Structures are given as structure tokens and as C-alpha cells.
Amino acid sequence: MLTIGKFKARLIRPNHPDWLLVGVDTKDDSRLYILGNGGMSNINCAPIESFPEEIKNYAIEMVTQGELYLKGNEKSLRIGQGKSIYSYTLKQIENLLPTSSTTRKIYFSSIFIRWQRSHQLSDEHVQEKLGLTAKEFHQFREDELTITPDLIKKLVEITGVSEQFWKNREDQKNKGFRGGIMKTFKTVTMQKVTTLVCDGCGLEVNADGGYEFQEFISINHYCGYGSIHGDGKKIDIDLCQQCFADMCGDTLRATDESNKLTQEEKAVRRIRLNVAIFLMRFTNQKLKHVS
């Protein structure tokens, strides 16, 4: 059950796995919604009336006082049944952004919680599997629990994700993950990516680091007309192979056909694929503008 205290706390933590947003119907500003993390790339959205009344009153008060406001360029998000919403921006968050973009807090627990949600396992269930009490599990989620080798062992057992992954994540957390600049460049005769930082777990690998670097997956996409991120916006993400696999889950297709290809042939294929995607997107864009 969502209490007003929890609601407030979750509203101001955009990087926390339990983030919440308040949304409003694009056609009826008296209809408010609460959006939350539904695991993987899903977003849960429910009418605010399905939460205790004090939460609705608090949200309305924040809107009235301008603490929650709609950005001028806010894009609508379709939520099904022909409805769309705009999500409110929290004034405090806006003010915090300059610092939060350079010192992004990394939650050790967030990947586990995403995994838990996508497998639809209850807190009680995973808590027992991890050998934690309810209080300890709460601390784990809030990153207040000391990560012991035993806990890492349990995480490996339950999720099937490698021990190295959880250790890297712990390491990143202890070092304090610096978000913001995700790629660092070294000037040789041309600019070359020398370090990649995973946006999921913070794993940092450099070009001399061997296969982890080679297997990093970077996605760059220029959004077009109708994009929920905003027309003309560029979105990009760098993911280590483990986080990429975690996010895709069972939807990922893996085939053997490129096994025999040399590095060079693989590179050529990659370029061809990018060109094909670009052309496809370009054509789509044209069509949309014409129609």
C-alpha cells in the first residue's frame, strides 16, 4: 500500500528502481495518473483514484502550487484505450539536475529489482531466497545493507547472472558511479572511443580490455515524428552484454550464422546494417511527412 510518505519519497528519486511520476490526461486535466516502473521497459500506469485519497489531494496541491508542472515541450505518452497522458516534472528535480547528472547515484539493488519484477516474484519470495529478513530486504532495496560474499553468492544462484557482474556492480557502487559523460575520447589522429561505461550497471571497460569491450552494445537513435521521446531528440545507451541480455530477456534472438565470419566481415555487416536501418528510418520519415 502506497502511503503519502512513500509517495513523496519515490517522487523525488528519478534513478531509483521505485520511481513514480504523476501524469495527467491530455484531454482532461482533472484526470490524474500515477506512473511507475513496471520492470524492464514497462511502465505501470493507474488512475490516481486507485490510491489512497490523501495521495490524490497531495498531487493536486503540488500541481496547484506549481511544484509539479508540465514542460512546454512535454510529449504525450499513450497509455492504451485511446488515452494519452503528459507526465509532470517536479520542480525540485529540475533544480537538482546539474548535480545529479554528474554524480548519478547507482543503486546496487536496481538490477535485481528489475529482474524480480520481470519474473513477477513477490518480495516475500525473493527475500526468502536471498536469506534475508523483511527488514534486511528493505535495507537491500534502499542500498543500506552491507553486501556480503554470501549475498552475492545467493544473487548468482537466483538470477543466474555471473558473480563477476555482481562484484563489478558492487565495485562501481563503492567507487561512486559518475554518470554524465559515458564515453571518453583519446585524440590520436582521429577520435576513438577508449572507454565504455555501461548505463545499466556502471561497468567500465577500456579498449585494451578485450572481449567485454568488443561485446558492448551501443544504440544511437534519432527520434522522428511521433516519437514519445520527442521529435528531433537523440537517444543513446551503452550497455554491457550482461545488462543488454537482462533487459531483452527472452525476446532476444541469437543465431549461429555469423560464427564463421572474421572480425572484418563482422564490421562490414555492422556498417551495412546501420546503413539499412538509416535508410529505412529515412524512408519512413518521408512517408509520414507526405501523408
Ligand SMILES: [Zn+2]
Ligand atoms: Zn552492465
